[in-house]
Amino acid sequence: MYKIPFSAPYSEPAGSPIRELFPFLSRPGMISLAGGYPSAGLFDQVGLQQACLRAMESPGQSLQYCATEGLPALRERLKEVSSARGVHCELEQLIVTTGSQQAFDLLVRVLVEPGNCVYVESPTYPATLQALRLAQSKIVQIPMDAMGIRIDALEAMLAKAPSDERPKLLYTVPNFSNPAGTLLPRERREALVQLALRYGFLIVEDDPYGALDFGSGTPPTLFELAGELAPDRNPVLYLSSLSKTVAPALRIGWMIVPRDVSRRCAIAKQTTDLCSSSLAQMIAAEYLNGGGADVAIEAARKEYGLRMRHMSAALRDQLGERASFVEPAGGMFIWLQTTREFDPKRLFEASVEAGVLFVPGRAFFEADADLHCMRLTYASPDCGQISEGIARLGHAFDAAK
Numbered sequence: 380m381y382k383i384p385f386s387a388p389y390s391e392p393a394g395s396p397i398r399e400l401f402p403f404l405s406r407p408g409m410i411s412l413a414g415g416y417p418s419a420g421l422f423d424q425v426g427l428q429q430a431c432l433r434a435m436e437s438p439g440q441s442l443q444y445c446a447t448e449g450l451p452a453l454r455e456r457l458k459e460v461s462s463a464r465g466v467h468c469e470l471e472q473l474i475v476t477t478g479s480q481q482a483f484d485l486l487v488r489v490l491v492e493p494g495n496c497v498y499v500e501s502p503t504y505p506a507t508l509q510a511l512r513l514a515q516s517k518i519v520q521i522p523m524d525a526m527g528i529r530i531d532a533l534e535a536m537l538a539k540a541p542s543d544e545r546p547k548l549l550y551t552v553p554n555f556s557n558p559a560g561t562l563l564p565r566e567r568r569e570a571l572v573q574l575a576l577r578y579g580f581l582i583v584e585d586d587p588y589g590a591l592d593f594g595s596g597t598p599p600t601l602f603e604l605a606g607e608l609a610p611d612r613n614p615v616l617y618l619s620s621l622s623k624t625v626a627p628a629l630r631i632g633w634m635i636v637p638r639d640v641s642r643r644c645a646i647a648k649q650t651t652d653l654c655s656s657s658l659a660q661m662i663a664a665e666y667l668n669g670g671g672a673d674v675a676i677e678a679a680r681k682e683y684g685l686r687m688r689h690m691s692a693a694l695r696d697q698l699g700e701r702a703s704f705v706e707p708a709g710g711m712f713i714w715l716q717t718t719r720e721f722d723p724k725r726l727f728e729a730s731v732e733a734g735v736l737f738v739p740g741r742a743f744f745e746a747d748a749d750l751h752c753m754r755l756t757y758a759s760p761d762c763g764q765i766s767e768g769i770a771r772l773g774h775a776f777d778a779a780k
């Protein structure tokens with residue numbers, strides 16, 4: 380058989396560990412607490428339908444190619460959305476991307492060479508690990524605690540790293556991280572920015588969940604804090620997305636980066652997709668113009684808060700001492716730590732048998748995976764499904780012992 384000469388990163392690539400769970404989802408009656416899907420019931424169907432109609436009134440724009448950097452009307456809207464979060468920028472610094480996933484991929488393409496060291500949180504978002512592995516970077520995970528990335532551990536690692544092992548980039552999700560659900564306090568944000576300035580690395584601040592707080596808000600973004608500390612050399616590259624607040628199908632994300640970076644990312648994007656869908660961009664611009672997003676986000680914050688509390692109560696009730704977790708203050712995930720007596724493989728199999736799916740912890744680590752943990756989402760299942768799903772998880776714990 381003819382052996383196809385794949386490039387080194389693709390010779391034996393691992394696929395997304397979360398997408399590998401998809402076959403289990405098609406089992407009849409399966410309750411999924413696995414995906415990072417927003418609630419389908421919360422999509423603003425009427426508002427988006429009206430935005431679609433308005434977008435189609437200008438087919439010369441919505442059905443045509445557009446500028447690689449994005450449709451001017453949408454860039455303006457996203458600039459305003461970002462500004463309201465304290466992320467102020469010039470228009471040239473903002474690029475619309477096909478999901479924030481693409482934004483990270485473009486940054487990796489223009490910044491990371493094989494062997495470059497990149498720091499990420501432990502645990503972290505699996506697609507970030509995947510992109511960095513394919514870029515053949517050296518991935519180093521920094522421990523987290525209940526408040527997010529541990530600055531003491533980071534500082535110690537930076538201090539002892541030889542100069543060729545200092546990070547070029549650090550990737551973090553300070554607001555309601557995926558999977559740990561943590562919210563980084565302001566003092567840690569300031570300390571992180573100080574370290575980036577002292578050691579000369581860039582920070583990728585990935586913020587798809589910040590708008591989904593359950594009432595207590597979020598500290599200032601790293602981007603804003605860094606802008607105050609070092610206005611001429613802000614080391615923070617800010618990413619966000621409409622996926623979790625409006626609809627993932629639009630595939631609208633954005634990055635706010637220095638002009639040098641945005642120009643190069645636009646060139647990288649030219650060979651990827653030329654431009655993000657003009658139709659999706661028009662719909663998003665029309666939708667944001669109409670003000671519907673604010674109402675929809677408010678509804679999502681309330682509903683996700685309710686579902687989170689419902690899941691937390693069910694977990695305490697069904698699992699008791701067998702697992703622990705910290706209630707998140709926003710976002711979509713509970714990160715559950717199980718006691719050591721449960722074999723993770725057996726627990727996963729027993730859960731599938733019981734008809735409930737979660738993401739096993741190993742998906743979120745590069746090395747030294749903590750196998751005794753799992754990610755659960757409360758965003759897509761309703762309260763009835765959450766009750767039933769966690770009851771099934773309880774049975775799986777009984778069976779796995």
Ligand code: PMP
Nearest residue numbers: 415478479480504557620622632
């Ligand atoms: N970053 C994080 C932390 C995420 O959880 C996700 C989606 N699960 C993304 C980025 C990608 O989102 P999208 O490409 O849909 O904007």
